[in-house]
Each structure stands twice: as structure tokens, then as C-alpha cells.
Amino acid sequence: MxxxxxxxxxxxxxxxxxxxxxxxxxxxxxxxxxxxxxxxxxxxxxxxxxxxxxxxxxxxxxxxxxxxxxxxxxxxxxxxxxxxxxxxxxxxxxxxxxxxxxxxxxxxxxxxxxxxxxxxxxxxxxxxxxxxxxxxxxxxxxxxxxxxxxxxxxxxxxxxxxxxxxxxxxxxxxxxxxxxxxxxxxxxxxxxxxxxxxxxxxxxxxxxxxxxxxxxxxxxxxxxxxxxxxxxxxxxxxxxxxxxxxxxxxxxxxEKLGLFPAEIVARQAAAQRYNAALAAVAKVPELMAGTTSVWAQYTIITDRRDAVANACRAAGVPTAIHYTSPLHQLAPYRDYPTASGGLPNAEWLVDRVISLPMHGYLSHEAQDLVIDTVLGALGTVRKNIAAE
Ligand SMILES: Cc1ncc(COP(=O)(O)O)c(C=O)c1O
Known part of the structure; x- marks a missing residue:
């Protein structure tokens, strides 16, 4: 189970x-x-x-x-x-x-x-x-x-x-x-x-x-x-x-290819549900017109990442940070060239991204726990979740 x-x-x-x-x-x-x-x-x-x-x-x-x-x-x-x-x-x-x-x-x-x-x-x-x-x-x-x-x-x-x-x-x-x-x-x-x-x-x-x-x-x-x-x-x-x-x-x-199409649909439904519930408190991921995602990660942007991470840890909800450093600031890569104009967005994102549980078998109950924990951390109570 x-x-x-x-x-x-x-x-x-x-x-x-x-x-x-x-x-x-x-x-x-x-x-x-x-x-x-x-x-x-x-x-x-x-x-x-x-x-x-x-x-x-x-x-x-x-x-x-x-x-x-x-x-x-x-x-x-x-x-x-x-x-x-x-x-x-x-x-x-x-x-x-x-x-x-x-x-x-x-x-x-x-x-x-x-x-x-x-x-x-x-x-x-x-x-x-x-x-x-x-x-x-x-x-x-x-x-x-x-x-x-x-x-x-x-x-x-x-x-x-x-x-x-x-x-x-x-x-x-x-x-x-x-x-x-x-x-x-x-x-x-x-x-x-x-x-x-x-x-x-x-x-x-x-x-x-x-x-x-x-x-x-x-x-x-x-x-x-x-x-x-x-x-x-x-x-x-x-x-x-x-x-x-x-x-x-x-x-x-x-074997897994047989499950894959249904898993993609389930991931997409989970991402939509997260988006609907969390857009009011964090920057939720955006898709370009005409694209679909397989949601390898579901990643939000927030200025209060530590609060989200701590609340999730306390609730037993696993999170991850992909990635904690932009590549040009990693020691082995520091001497390689960067775009003129610098890399301000990469440097900004590494301080603000946090990824939430995402897979093709995420029950609504489990997802609600994640949503409520994030909303609790960011000071809002969930009012209106997308239709199931
Ligand atoms: C964006 C990206 N490129 C390349 C790789 C490398 O894949 P592998 O770990 O199978 O070598 C990964 C794996 O994590 C990845 O996320």
C-alpha cells in the first residue's frame, strides 16, 4: 500500500x-x-x-x-x-x-x-x-x-x-x-x-x-x-x-511505458489543482502557450521559502530545492563565460524556488495536506479548491 x-x-x-x-x-x-x-x-x-x-x-x-x-x-x-x-x-x-x-x-x-x-x-x-x-x-x-x-x-x-x-x-x-x-x-x-x-x-x-x-x-x-x-x-x-x-x-x-500516459494525465491534474489553490499566496509555474509539461517537479516561487520548508518539515511533507546555486557560481564552473548582462534571474530563483510532492499517484487527501501546509505557512487559509 x-x-x-x-x-x-x-x-x-x-x-x-x-x-x-x-x-x-x-x-x-x-x-x-x-x-x-x-x-x-x-x-x-x-x-x-x-x-x-x-x-x-x-x-x-x-x-x-x-x-x-x-x-x-x-x-x-x-x-x-x-x-x-x-x-x-x-x-x-x-x-x-x-x-x-x-x-x-x-x-x-x-x-x-x-x-x-x-x-x-x-x-x-x-x-x-x-x-x-x-x-x-x-x-x-x-x-x-x-x-x-x-x-x-x-x-x-x-x-x-x-x-x-x-x-x-x-x-x-x-x-x-x-x-x-x-x-x-x-x-x-x-x-x-x-x-x-x-x-x-x-x-x-x-x-x-x-x-x-x-x-x-x-x-x-x-x-x-x-x-x-x-x-x-x-x-x-x-x-x-x-x-x-x-x-x-x-x-x-x-513495463513503465504502459503506465506512462495515465501518469502524465494524473500529474497534469495534480499541477492544476496545486495552481488553483496556491496562486493566491505564491508564484505558481506558468506554461507557455501551446506547451504541455510532464511536471517532473512542481515548483513554486516565494520570498518566504524558509517558512514553507519549515512548515512542511513539521507536517511531514517532503520538499526539495532544485537548485540551490546557479551553475556559474559553483566552484568548478566559476571561470567560464557568462552572458553579457549577467544572470540575474538564475541568481534570483535559487533563493526562492521550492518543489512540492509530485507524481502520478498523489491522492487528493495527500495533496490537500500539502496545500493546507503551504497556505498555513504563507498566512492564508484555503477557501476554494478547484473542482475535483
Ligand atoms: C536537466 C538534466 N540534465 C541532465 C541530467 C542527467 O541525467 P543522468 O542523471 O541520467 O545522467 C539530469 C538528471 O538529473 C537533469 O535533470
């Missing part, structure tokens, strides 16, 4: 409720892998790649070991390296900035918007100028779909086209979302996602995938993720990585 139904206190992400929903199927699927003796790149891996591509409408899905490698493999496939500038938001998980450094390139930090939390395209122009002023060659933009909402790809593509840049989508948090009717996986030349267990579509270990419509790049990525080997596995054609998905994780993903 999930925590929700037992005590009404929600889990931050309820993997136990999800496992219960899958029943015996998940154990059987794992046992099938065990008995197959094909633990890495087994038939489940090919099948999950096929189904993920169909799910999002991308031509190719290339699975890999984690979401960080997915981004790194895209940079490797494009020969991004020393002297190249890669534009990344300053307010995201550190992996987004890690990969340009690992490929020998220079991350250049771009500010984000306060309403969507995603890359600010005016700041992107300022970052391109700052990169050129440093003598770097602008090569690509890694746009992050933070908390589950796609970035403003229409505007990002315009800027990319004007400057001859490649766009990579960091969709670690947004697989399953859409923009103007197109699913995440089809919004950029390459899309990387993560199957870390707490992601909206999570495995029971590390995993990731890349999506592309480019046949030649897909073939190259298949080689790069497997030590640069060619199709026969004997010849070595590229300098690659060990970044293969294991068959156990693929089996888990195949």
Missing part, C-alpha cells in the same frame, strides 16, 4: 505506488531478462528503443547508459571540442554544463526566465556575443526543458539559424511533454533524456536515450555508445564510450 493511502502524507515521488500498480508483471519481466542471459543490449533494449521512438514520433532512438551520456554523445557526434562555445542555462542540473567541459569545449552560461524557468532568448544573444568576444566559436545550444516544460524552441531555433548553431534538447525532465503538438524528442536535432529512477519515465537504475531524425548520425551514435564499434562488433570505427543500456533497465522501461 502506498504512503498516500495509508497516512495521507505524500511521498515526494511515489515509486512504491507505481510498483504496486505494475503488480507481478515487473518481477516477471526482470526474471525473463535473468533467464535470457542477455544482460546488455538484449532484445528488450531494441524493443524499448522502438517503442520510445514511436511514442514521441522521432525517427531514431538510441539508448545509452544515462542522461548525461546522451548529451555527451550528441556533442561527440558533432565533433564539438576545444575552442567551441556551448550555450547552457545557468539554472539547471549540473550535467548540462558538465558535458561541454568533458568534450573539451567551453560552456557559456545563459540566463533563464522567471516565469517558465527556461532559457531566456535575449540572454542567449548576449551569451553568443560574450563567446565571440572571448575568441570562441559558437557551436551549439543545449536548451533544458526544466521541471518538465519544453523550452521556447521556436525562438531558440530562430537564433540558432541566424548564428549557424546546432540545437540539442536536454529533455532529462521532459520526456512525454509537447510543444505546439510536437512531442519532446522531435523538437531539436538531438534530444537527450534520462531514465534516472525519479524522472517521469524512470528505470530502476541509470539509463538514458537520444532521439534524432538523422539516419547517418543515428548510425554514428550506435557506434559511439559502444566503444566506437561497427555493426559487426569486431571492427573499431570511432573513439567511443561504454554507454550501453542494460536489458534489466529496458525491461523496466517497457
Amino acid at each position: 502506498s504512503k498516500d493511502t495509508k497516512r495521507t502524507i505524500p511521498a515526494f515521488i511515489d515509486l512504491a505506488a507505481q510498483r504496486q500498480r505494475m503488480g507481478d508483471r515487473i518481477g516477471r519481466a526482470l526474471l525473463d531478462v535473468l533467464e535470457s542471459d542477455q544482460y546488455i543490449l538484449g532484445p528488450q533494449v531494441a524493443e524499448v528503443e522502438r517503442r520510445l521512438a514511436v511514442f514521441c514520433g522521432a525517427k531514431h532512438c538510441i539508448s545509452c547508459a544515462n542522461g548525461t551520456d546522451a548529451l555527451l554523445l550528441a556533442l561527440m557526434a558533432e565533433n564539438v571540442g576545444p575552442g567551441d562555445a556551448v550555450f547552457v542555462p545557468a539554472f539547471t542540473f549540473v550535467a548540462t554544463a558538465e558535458v561541454p567541459v568533458l568534450s573539451g569545449a567551453t560552456p557559456v552560461f545563459v540566463d533563464v526566465r522567471r516565469d517558465t524557468f527556461n532559457m531566456d532568448t535575449d540572454s542567449l544573444e548576449g551569451a553568443i556575443g560574450a563567446a565571440k568576444a572571448r575568441g570562441l566559436t559558437p557551436r551549439c545550444i543545449i536548451a533544458v526543458d526544466l521541471y518538465g516544460q519544453p523550452a521556447d524552441y521556436a525562438r531558440i531555433h530562430d537564433i540558432a539559424a541566424a548564428h549557424g548553431l546546432l540545437v540539442i534538447a536536454d529533455a532529462a525532465q521532459s520526456f512525454g511533454a509537447a510543444l505546439s503538438g510536437k512531442k519532446v524528442g522531435t523538437l531539436a536535432a538531438y534530444t537527450g533524456t534520462s531514465f534516472y529512477p525519479s524522472k517521469p519515465l524512470g528505470a530502476y537504475g541509470d539509463g538514458g536515450a537520444l532521439f534524432t531524425d538523422d539516419d547517418a548520425k543515428a548510425k554514428l551514435l550506435l557506434s559511439l555508445r559502444n566503444h566506437g564499434k561497427g555493426p559487426s562488433q569486431t571492427e573499431t570505427e570511432e573513439i567511443g564510450l561504454n554507454s550501453r543500456l542494460d536489458s534489466f533497465q529496458a525491461a523496466v522501461l517497457l
Whole structure:
């Protein structure tokens, strides 16, 4: 039985409720892998790649070991390296900035918007100028779909086209979302996602995938993720990585894909309910026109974050802060360039964001406890909750 139904206190992400929903199927699927003796790149891996591509409408899905490698493999496939500038938001998980450094390139930090939390395209122009002023060659933009909402790809593509840049989508948090009717996986030349267990579509270990419509790049990525080997596995054609998905994780993903559409709907309903109840006391997340979110996180902005965090702790309601520092202020990243104009929004957000429990199995009772606790902390009593 999930925590929700037992005590009404929600889990931050309820993997136990999800496992219960899958029943015996998940154990059987794992046992099938065990008995197959094909633990890495087994038939489940090919099948999950096929189904993920169909799910999002991308031509190719290339699975890999984690979401960080997915981004790194895209940079490797494009020969991004020393002297190249890669534009990344300053307010995201550190992996987004890690990969340009690992490929020998220079991350250049771009500010984000306060309403969507995603890359600010005016700041992107300022970052391109700052990169050129440093003598770097602008090569690509890694746009992050933070908390589950796609970035403003229409505007990002315009800027990319004007400057001859490649766009990579960091969709670690947004697989399953859409923009103007197109699913995440089809919004950029390459899309990387993560199957870390707490992601909206999570495995029971590390995993990731890349999506592309480019046949030649897909073939190259298949080689790069497997030590640069060619199709026969004997010849070595590229300098690659060990970044293969294991068959156990693929089996888990195949089971979870069956639940995923309903979970997305449940997350969206929960977000709407939070929005309706909390908009009067905090800045609630906004979606751009034409986007859907998979609500990897439900994150509010408040000047009284400590009061919310303390009240939630006292009530047993888990919260999290994503992220406590903008990337350009983290010690290893301090010397990399930033957009001209600075990164004021990223610096502002890190002091004010707080994420509340969010998953596809959040009961109304559990959600009401969260809402009442936040309203209590911010000095308002809930009057009118959205219709159930
Ligand atoms: C925005 C973003 N990018 C990249 C990653 C990296 O994914 P992984 O942990 O699977 O390497 C994450 C995971 O937390 C993420 O949230």
C-alpha cells in the first residue's frame, strides 16, 4: 500500500505506488531478462528503443547508459571540442554544463526566465556575443526543458539559424511533454533524456536515450555508445564510450511505458489543482502557450521559502530545492563565460524556488495536506479548491 493511502502524507515521488500498480508483471519481466542471459543490449533494449521512438514520433532512438551520456554523445557526434562555445542555462542540473567541459569545449552560461524557468532568448544573444568576444566559436545550444516544460524552441531555433548553431534538447525532465503538438524528442536535432529512477519515465537504475531524425548520425551514435564499434562488433570505427543500456533497465522501461500516459494525465491534474489553490499566496509555474509539461517537479516561487520548508518539515511533507546555486557560481564552473548582462534571474530563483510532492499517484487527501501546509505557512487559509 502506498504512503498516500495509508497516512495521507505524500511521498515526494511515489515509486512504491507505481510498483504496486505494475503488480507481478515487473518481477516477471526482470526474471525473463535473468533467464535470457542477455544482460546488455538484449532484445528488450531494441524493443524499448522502438517503442520510445514511436511514442514521441522521432525517427531514431538510441539508448545509452544515462542522461548525461546522451548529451555527451550528441556533442561527440558533432565533433564539438576545444575552442567551441556551448550555450547552457545557468539554472539547471549540473550535467548540462558538465558535458561541454568533458568534450573539451567551453560552456557559456545563459540566463533563464522567471516565469517558465527556461532559457531566456535575449540572454542567449548576449551569451553568443560574450563567446565571440572571448575568441570562441559558437557551436551549439543545449536548451533544458526544466521541471518538465519544453523550452521556447521556436525562438531558440530562430537564433540558432541566424548564428549557424546546432540545437540539442536536454529533455532529462521532459520526456512525454509537447510543444505546439510536437512531442519532446522531435523538437531539436538531438534530444537527450534520462531514465534516472525519479524522472517521469524512470528505470530502476541509470539509463538514458537520444532521439534524432538523422539516419547517418543515428548510425554514428550506435557506434559511439559502444566503444566506437561497427555493426559487426569486431571492427573499431570511432573513439567511443561504454554507454550501453542494460536489458534489466529496458525491461523496466517497457513495463513503465504502459503506465506512462495515465501518469502524465494524473500529474497534469495534480499541477492544476496545486495552481488553483496556491496562486493566491505564491508564484505558481506558468506554461507557455501551446506547451504541455510532464511536471517532473512542481515548483513554486516565494520570498518566504524558509517558512514553507519549515512548515512542511513539521507536517511531514517532503520538499526539495532544485537548485540551490546557479551553475556559474559553483566552484568548478566559476571561470567560464557568462552572458553579457549577467544572470540575474538564475541568481534570483535559487533563493526562492521550492518543489512540492509530485507524481502520478498523489491522492487528493495527500495533496490537500500539502496545500493546507503551504497556505498555513504563507498566512492564508484555503477557501476554494478547484473542482475535483
Ligand atoms: C536537466 C538534466 N540534465 C541532465 C541530467 C542527467 O541525467 P543522468 O542523471 O541520467 O545522467 C539530469 C538528471 O538529473 C537533469 O535533470
